[in-house]
Amino acid sequence: MEPQTYRFTWQAIDIEAVYTPLRWNVIAHLEIRSISPERAPLPITRTGYRSHFHQPGTIEANGGDVVAQLTAWLNEESQKPEWQNYVEASRQGELF
Known part of the structure; x- marks a missing residue:
């Protein structure tokens, strides 16, 4: 299955998510990255990038809205x- 790309804003951070429902015929994959500000930390990643593998059909079973x-x-x-x-x-800005 072809990757699907989504862009959305969460708390003033622009995020791109690429969802591949079936990768290597065995697993589903999400790539999440903050794009503006670039590499801004997110609650799920300090680096602004996360690769997340999960069971195929998980997103679809929960309504399909990535x-x-x-x-x-x-x-x-x-x-x-x-x-x-x-x-x-x-x-606050860190002093040290």
């Missing part, structure tokens, strides 16, 4: 203390 599922994942992970600490430190 952007909605990625947004829900980002929102869920953004509630964790690590991300909250990062956001707070970014707001």
